[in-house]
Amino acid sequence: QVTLRESGPALVRPTQTLTLTCTFSGFSLSTRGMCVSWIRQPPGKALEWLARIDWDDDKYYSTSLKTRLTISKDTSKNQVVLTTTNMDPVDTARYYCARGRRYCRTDDCYWSFDHWGQGALVTVSS
Amino acid sequence: QLTQSPSSLSASVGDRVTITCRASQDISSYLAWYQQKPGKAPKLLIHDASTLQSGVSSRFSGSGSGTEFTLTISSLQPEDFATYYCLQVHTFPYTFGQGTQLDLK
Numbered sequence: 001q002v003t004l005r006e007s008g009p010a011l012v013r014p015t016q017t018l019t020l021t022c023t024f025s026g027f028s029l030s031t032r033g034m035c036v037s038w039i040r041q042p043p044g045k046a047l048e049w050l051a052r053i054d055w056d057d058d059k060y061y062s063t064s065l066k067t068r069l070t071i072s073k074d075t076s077k078n079q080v081v082l083t084t085t086n087m088d089p090v091d092t093a094r095y096y097c098a099r100g101r102r103y104c105r106t107d108d109c110y111w112s113f114d115h116w117g118q119g120a121l122v123t124v125s126s
Numbered sequence: 127q128l129t130q131s132p133s134s135l136s137a138s139v140g141d142r143v144t145i146t147c148r149a150s151q152d153i154s155s156y157l158a159w160y161q162q163k164p165g166k167a168p169k170l171l172i173h174d175a176s177t178l179q180s181g182v183s184s185r186f187s188g189s190g191s192g193t194e195f196t197l198t199i200s201s202l203q204p205e206d207f208a209t210y211y212c213l214q215v216h217t218f219p220y221t222f223g224q225g226t227q228l229d230l231k
Contacts, residue, residue, distance in 0.1 A: 049220040062219045116167040
């Protein structure tokens, strides 16, 4: 049974750095074809993809947030960490982590994000 | 970029509904559909444009490739009233559609 759980501060001040941890079970990030992504959702708004880290430590980031985001993993602890620098009130959102699994066909492969955590609400306010 | 339509939709139990997602470039079949209920995480319904996720009701179906995709719910049930999102996983950065809110007429 795959589960993911996000943890971190509920409130951060503007300009501070946010550190969120995704703790998961039921799969290993050392297994080929696995990844974890972070996605956020401001209150009442659409989902926004932020970052992805793969089993082989490849990393991918949102273009608009690339300079502020760092994603990392601790395979031994089954955790993925996302740090976001210079937080602003517009970064107020529920932050989700999701497990990605790679599916391969004859000519190509694609990713599917099939299990999500319940999300962590982060408010940025002074 | 993904453009979902309509942004909102009112329907009745038993109706057949279709939601469309258009991509600004060819994304092959690298598109997924999610359902989100208030206060809950998104739930994967369809991946690879038309592959039904394990455990999801067969009244959900997806079709399309290239730049135009559809999610169809064949006969709406009370539990289907929610917001639906498409997600492209063809090109970084991944992008979601803006969502379609489906509510009871």
